[in-house]
Every structure is written in structure tokens, then in C-alpha cells.
Amino acid sequence: MTFSSLGLSPSILEAIQKAQYESPYPIQLAAIPPILQRKDVLGIAPTGSGKTAAYVLPILQQLQSKPTNQSREITVLVLVPTRELAAQVEETVKMFSQHLPRKVKCAAVFGGVSINPQMIHLHGTDLLVATPGRLLDLVSKNAIQLDKLKILVLDEADKVLNLGFKLEVDEILSRLPKKRQNILFSATMEAEVEDLIAQTLHQPIKIEVNQDPIAPELIAQTAYLVAKEKKGPLLRHLIEKGDWQQVLVFTSSIRAADNLATKLNKNGIQATAFHGDKSQGARTDALTKFKAGHIRVLVATDLAARGIDIKFLPHVVNFELPRSPKDYVHRIGRTGRAGSEGEAVSLITPEDQHHFKVIQKKMGRWVEMVDAQNLGF
Structure with missing residues (x-):
């Protein structure tokens, strides 16, 4: 229907x-x-x-x-x-x-x-x-x-x-x-x-309504254990070292999306925020430019991101974890579509670890955790 x-x-x-x-x-x-x-x-x-x-x-x-x-x-x-x-x-x-x-x-x-x-x-x-x-x-x-x-x-x-x-x-x-x-x-x-x-x-x-069983597609998932104040530098390190050209980054609020997009731009990584406070024209323009590769990073909230459907999106980053496991699966499901390979990365603070364990348990899949201190960024 x-x-x-x-x-x-x-x-x-x-x-x-x-x-x-x-x-x-x-x-x-x-x-x-x-x-x-x-x-x-x-x-x-x-x-x-x-x-x-x-x-x-x-x-x-x-x-x-x-x-x-x-x-x-x-x-x-x-x-x-x-x-x-x-x-x-x-x-x-x-x-x-x-x-x-x-x-x-x-x-x-x-x-x-x-x-x-x-x-x-x-x-x-x-x-x-x-x-x-x-x-x-x-x-x-x-x-x-x-x-x-x-x-x-x-x-x-x-x-x-x-x-x-x-x-x-x-x-x-x-x-x-x-x-x-x-x-x-x-x-x-x-x-x-x-x-x-x-x-x-x-x-x-x-x-x-019962919770649907969580069954994410086979997407390469990695989690990085990182201090909250180091999240921004870690994200920039991953984008630059990996030469990521198209990245969808999720935050938990409009303010966080705006702040992160501003900091990325100040550090030479072209980014724009995508959320419900933006006008329809601004959101459409941002999505069009992102799909065309004219914007490297789209920083989105969950609500606005529901309509994002990009067949060959290579990278998704959970800068902040969502409230529910279902939202997590929806987020990472933006990549790995149409038979293409996709990578989902989550930045986990020590305070996030318990919640992330709950998400993994509901998802039925455990994600490799990398200590960001060993990356030398």
C-alpha cells in the first residue's frame, strides 16, 4: 500500500x-x-x-x-x-x-x-x-x-x-x-x-507492531574506539588516508550535523549538512551535488536521510550512534546496494560501548573494534 x-x-x-x-x-x-x-x-x-x-x-x-x-x-x-x-x-x-x-x-x-x-x-x-x-x-x-x-x-x-x-x-x-x-x-x-x-x-x-527481525546486508563493518574529542580528527584521517570521495555521515541532531559540516569544510574537506531545518530546495541541491560527486561528505540526521537512496554509495559513517538498532541497520543499509561493495564505520566512545553491544546483539553480528590510538593520526 x-x-x-x-x-x-x-x-x-x-x-x-x-x-x-x-x-x-x-x-x-x-x-x-x-x-x-x-x-x-x-x-x-x-x-x-x-x-x-x-x-x-x-x-x-x-x-x-x-x-x-x-x-x-x-x-x-x-x-x-x-x-x-x-x-x-x-x-x-x-x-x-x-x-x-x-x-x-x-x-x-x-x-x-x-x-x-x-x-x-x-x-x-x-x-x-x-x-x-x-x-x-x-x-x-x-x-x-x-x-x-x-x-x-x-x-x-x-x-x-x-x-x-x-x-x-x-x-x-x-x-x-x-x-x-x-x-x-x-x-x-x-x-x-x-x-x-x-x-x-x-x-x-x-x-x-512487532519489531522486524534485523538482517543487514553483507556490508563490511568496522568500529573505532575513540575519545569523544578525537572523533573529528579521526573522521578526517579516515577520509583523507582512505581517499574517500563520497561519504554519508550520520549525526544524532541538527546542531551536530551543522557543526561537523562546518569543521570539515574548515579542514579542507567539502561537506554540507542535510536535515529537516534545511529548505526543500537546499536539501535537493545538496543531494544532487553529493550524488554527482561535487560534495565529498553529506552530514545527515536520521529523519532527513530516510529518503537518501544512492545505488553505489561506498562509505557510511556513524559519527554518533542512533537511538535504536533498527535505525543503525537503516543507516548502514545506505551502502552496499545494487550488488556493489560498501563499508560502514562507527566511531564509538567509551560511553557508547554498552549501547553498541546492544545494537550488535540485536543485529546478530559482531563488528571488529579497532583502538583509534594505534592509528597515529
Whole structure:
């Protein structure tokens, strides 16, 4: 099936096409139609299953019929456990909404940073992505209003509860209007999650997606154990010594992608960043130049890189590891296509070692680890 079979509007389908999404994941096939029908949805799905787009796309379509927000009344609230996930959801929303006729204002708020810039930026926000504690801080300061909320999304609900946010979630739920659409995603069905489901959802459509078995193609994989501050010099050493002319490098955030591309250029290696904050024109231009060999290194985030399909890409580098084993397999699968040989390299700090062992175990394949100190760069 295709996205066009799910009831999405022409403008959303055009946004999907411009974002270079090819075909829907199982969770998207199952979740998009009932969310469009404004039904409550319960999704049991692992990290990396494509659930973010599964709720973002139909919600963006719903917002297209609403007038532009001129107040501090939030229409859609996405509650997440971590700032990393908040940034990921915000990036997804921005990537799709930049192509829509009715612009959607999205903001991500979380603790650990100054609250004042967030308060200033919130006026006119349609869709707010928030961690529980910072959300309540903003509510207490009257920076946002939740009494007219139309859609609530609880993403990674099990992790929200595991991190000790139950009291905050209860407080947030008590402030919301009773009549609203509820969407809840969780990787597990623990007792606390079941209680939250009973408290939140009304006759939900239940969707369960199992993690696909991880079976990467036979790609030459190497990992380098390296101190965090030595990652940049090591990457430059590998590119220059190996005479790599076409390299796709993955980072975990937009900021990291921009910073790495800047440093590579300063050291004489032509590079450009490729992520959801770039305009469609800029992304298309960067990809065209990269495929043609006019740009040596493309530094990408996972979300933007989903649409990258280069038949004879020789090198992929995990400058930073992804959150899930499935994302790792998707990354390295950008190389070794169409019967061509490919090489995937991962830069592993001591702090990354445990997570990398988990990835290898899920993948069912162990990767040779080289101590970067022995390379003499």
C-alpha cells in the first residue's frame, strides 16, 4: 500500500513526496486512518518503527482546516519523556509542515535550558512538544493554555512513567478538557501503562507492531574506539588516508550535523549538512551535488536521510550512534546496494560501548573494534 491509500489530503501527500518518503511503515498504515477519523488510538510499537510520522501526518492534516492561532491556546500537545525525543518530533513536524498551505507553528519545550526564550516563542503555537516538568512550569507561568486542547499524544508512555513522571502526567491530564482525541504509543504494556490507558483513552483502536527481525546486508563493518574529542580528527584521517570521495555521515541532531559540516569544510574537506531545518530546495541541491560527486561528505540526521537512496554509495559513517538498532541497520543499509561493495564505520566512545553491544546483539553480528590510538593520526 501507499500513502495515497490512507485518506491523506493532496497537500499532505505532496509534503510526503517532497520529504522523499517512499512507502509507509506498518505502524503508519494502521494508525493514520483512525487518527484522521478522530478516534482514540493505542499503539504498541518499538522505537524506530516509524510511529512519529504515524501521528504527525494525520494531525497536520487536521490542523489544515483550523484558523491560524493568534493566542496561547494550544491545539495539539505531544508529551514525551526526553528532550532528545522532543527535538526529534519537532524536526518531523517542521519537515512536513514547511510544504503545507496552512503553516503550522510547532515548538519543543524541555528542562535544562532557560525558560524565558521558550515563553516568548510560544504565542501562536499550534502543536507543542513537551516534557512533563517543563510543561507544568509553563502552565504555572500562564505561558500556555490547555483548556481548549483538541488532541493529546502520549509518546513513549512507558518511558515517561519509568522516568518518574506519573504525578506530573496526572496533573497535566487534570487540566485538559474532557472532550479531546487521545493517541498513546508505548513499547511495552506494563501495569502503570495499562492504568494510564484506562485513565486516558476512550474505546481506542488498538494497533500492535512487532519489531522486524534485523538482517543487514553483507556490508563490511568496522568500529573505532575513540575519545569523544578525537572523533573529528579521526573522521578526517579516515577520509583523507582512505581517499574517500563520497561519504554519508550520520549525526544524532541538527546542531551536530551543522557543526561537523562546518569543521570539515574548515579542514579542507567539502561537506554540507542535510536535515529537516534545511529548505526543500537546499536539501535537493545538496543531494544532487553529493550524488554527482561535487560534495565529498553529506552530514545527515536520521529523519532527513530516510529518503537518501544512492545505488553505489561506498562509505557510511556513524559519527554518533542512533537511538535504536533498527535505525543503525537503516543507516548502514545506505551502502552496499545494487550488488556493489560498501563499508560502514562507527566511531564509538567509551560511553557508547554498552549501547553498541546492544545494537550488535540485536543485529546478530559482531563488528571488529579497532583502538583509534594505534592509528597515529
